[in-house]
Every structure is written in structure tokens, then in C-alpha cells.
Amino acid sequence: MTHQGQTTGQVRAVSSENASYPARAEVPVGKLCARFFHRDIRLAIRSTGQWLNPLLFFVIVVSLFPLGIGPGPNMLATIAPGVLWVSALLAMMLSLDTMFAHDYRDGTLEQMVVSGYPLSVIVIGKVLAHWVTSGLPLVLLSPLLGLMMQLPTDAYGVLILSLLLGTLSLSFIGAIGAALTVSISQSGVLLSLLVLPLTVPVLIFGSGAVSAVATGLEASAHVSLLAAIMALSVSLAPVAIAGAIRIGVAASR
Amino acid sequence: MSELMDFLSMGGYAFYVWTSYALTTIILLGIVIWSSRQLKQSRTQAIRRAQQHRKR
């Protein structure tokens, strides 16, 4: 984009003063990505809410379903894949708006844009960190909740695998929405409206995989389609995210 | 007359057929009216601006 080139000169002085930032030398792409990954992980560990909130939300929503529908084990077992997946999806949505909001508010995001490093690489690091702090805990906790939902024992492996692939795609797809709404202060509902239609395929194949196994069918078709979606979103979304962040940052100037 | 009644009754499906046609008309007409109203509004604004400009 054009404005990046125009402003690099003025702001570079500022960014090299900022100690938490890599000095502007030749940094390999992988290393750059890793740096932002580590930075965001450290920040997330420091603020407990960021990784704990989606997790709590997940647990609460899943445990509300038996209360609303009734504790019959057969009923629970049939709806378990859908309930687990929808709750995981909503928990991921809940954690989205913090993804870029902090860095936007304190100006760090602007520094990233003008730093001259490839923004889409930085973004990959950030989104991966977001996934590790919000998606991965959900995946790890899901067997426990599956137990509470009377999920058949054969289905646990696929549950974990599908959530692993699915939440990663959700992080990347959701990051597009988070980046588009970064300059809007009350963005919660808008963000869900933008992102939810895009996440439908992930939900369909994810819960489909789990219920296929739970009813004794093969899940490999679902899982490979999930993997395809993940590959697609990981490779294409960073470009859109980076573009959206540039626009958001330019809007605030 | 009975032909007209036959036509209007739509072989017993009158309610469904005519309601959906009516709803379609309302929605599409609504958006047409909305658009032309917007055009009229921005036209009068442009004219007003042009007149102010000339006064100065």
C-alpha cells in the first residue's frame, strides 16, 4: 500500500527507540513471526482474563445445555458434538475483539504497520499466539466436557483433532473481522455479524466429523475438508488481515 | 367474471401466491422509492450549494 512508504521515514526514529521492538535489521521471516508470537504469548500470560475468559465461557455454556434440555444420556450423546462445537465457536468469538484492540489503543499496531517489516508475517505470529492462548485451552478441555455430555468413547480422538484444526481456522477467519473492526470501540455484535457467516463451513465439518464417529461412521472426509479449510485460511487470511489493519490504522491518524 | 375468479384463486393457492407477490412488490417498490428519494435529496442539496456559491 502506498501510505506505508510515505510514512516510514518519519516514524522509524520512534520505533528504534522502543526497546521491546526488534531493531530494523534484516530479520528472517520465520524469526520475525516467532518474535511477535513470543511477545503476544508473554502478554497473554500476564493478563489472566484473556485466556481464562473463553475457557470459562466454554465450560458454562456446555454445562447449561443439560440443564435446559434434560439429563437423559441418550439425548445428550446425540447433541453432544453440536453443543461442544457451537460452544467452542462462541468462545472463540468472545476472545476475538481483544486480538488487536490493545495494540491498537496504545499505538503499537501503528508501529508495526510503519516498521517496514512484512505486516502479514507479523500478523501470523500474533494470530498463532491468539490461538495458543484461546483456542488450544478449549481443545485441551474438550474431552472433559465431552465426558459430561456423554460423548461415546470412540469420538474423543476426532473431537480433539477436529477442534484442533477448526479453532486454528477460526482464529484466522476471526482475525479478519477483528482487524476490520479494530478502529470501532463497541464492536462486539458487529464483529460476530461479520465473522459468523464465514465460520459456518468450519462448524458444519467440525461437528459433522464428531457426530459421524459418534454414530459409527468414517470421519476422514470431514477431517480432510476441515484441514483444507485450515490450509486455505492460514495461507490467505493474513493478506486480508494485514490489509484491514493498515486501513484501521490509517483511519485513526 | 368466473374466469377472473379462477385466476385470482390460483387453484386454491391464492393466499401463498398473492402474498408472496405482494411482499415482493412492497420490498422492491420500497427500495425503488428509497433510491429515487435519495437522488432527489442530493439533487436539491447540490442545487442549493450551487446557488450559495454564486451569491458569494
Next chain:
Amino acid sequence: MYRFADRLAPWLAGLCVLCLVAGLYLGLVVAPADYEQGDSYRIIYIHVPAAWMSMFVYVVMATSSAVFLIWRLKIADMVALASAPIGAAFTAVALLTGSFWGKPMWGTWWIWDARLTSELLLLFLYLGYLALRGALETPQSASKAAAILAIVGVVNIPIIHFSVEWWNTLHQPATITKFDKPSMHISMLRPLLLMVLAFQLLYFHNLMVRVRALILQRENRASWVAELAEKNHV
């Protein structure tokens, strides 16, 4: 561009009305009743064109968004912005008429049919686009952000459609396929094509009107706008 749109509009409107009248006459009066569905199938003459337009408009929106992002053509952004409400209206029409068709045929107002479901998701995409436009304050960033969203959406539409179809066949054995009409009699097909054309023209006419309004709003400082306003329409 403005003048072009101005001249074209009455022609489009005339043609559109012509097609509408002819299509409605042929569809509602001349075409015979379907032997399976009786007269209720006549909803097809608004349902199918509306569903077709809902997707066509989205593709137009995404294409002009891409043109706007790549070449910075302001008019492309206006086309995208002007298209969104029209597309949403077509989508709403397709959903409503689908439901009114479904009630006598399937016995329920709503079923999670693959096409109805993807149409519903398409409506959400339109609404999201319009909401994002409304929420961003500076016009430039609203245009660009919405353009990115439209492009992301158009990449997703085939995936969404495919997944919904797949999901649907898994959950319900194909009971609905009798609505796929591989061979339609020419007396039924002709009005359908006319109605599609009419809806298409309706869209283009409406687009012209909205784009002209947007040009007048956005370029109101340009001297030619003032000139034109005085000369033509005082």
C-alpha cells in the same frame, strides 16, 4: 459517468417495465399449471429471479470492490455501496417467497433446505457489509474495509454453499430434488427468463439512481456538479 447514467436510466426503466408486464402476463395467465404443484409453482417467477439476483449482485459488489482496491476508482466503490441494499432486498425477497412456496409444498414455513440456508447466510453477509459501512466513521476507511470484507465474502460463498449442501444431504435424504427442474416446458421457461431479465434491469436502473445520488453527495464541491444542477434541474 453521471450524464451517462442519467441518459441510460429512462431506457432501463422502460425496458424493465416491459419485461415485467410481459413476464407476469405469460407467467401468471398464459403458462399452464404444474401437474404436481398446481398453481403454487407460480411463485417461481419471483423466487428464482430474486435468488439469482441476490448472488449476481454480490458478485458485482465484490468485483467492483476489487476494482476499487486495485485501481482506486471511486466510482467502483460507489457501485459496491449502492449495490448492497439492493442485493439485501433481493435476498430478503428470495427468502420470503421461498418460505411462502415451502408452506403449501413442504407443509412448513421454514425447512433447513440447502438453498434456503445459504440464502439466509448470504443475507447475513449483506447485513454485515452494510453494518461495517455504517460503523466506520471516515468514508475512506469505510470504503476500503468494506471492500476487503466483500472480497473475503465472495471467496467464502462457494465454500459456504458447498458445505451447506453437503450438510443438508447428510441430514435429510434428498426429498427436495423434485424441485430441480431439468426439463421445463417452454411456456413455463419463457416467462421465467423474462422475469430474470426484468429483475436484472430493475437492479441496473436502481443502481444508476443510487450511484447518481452518491456522486452528487460526494462530489458536491466539484464545479461541474453545480453547473449541471443549475442547468438541468432547477
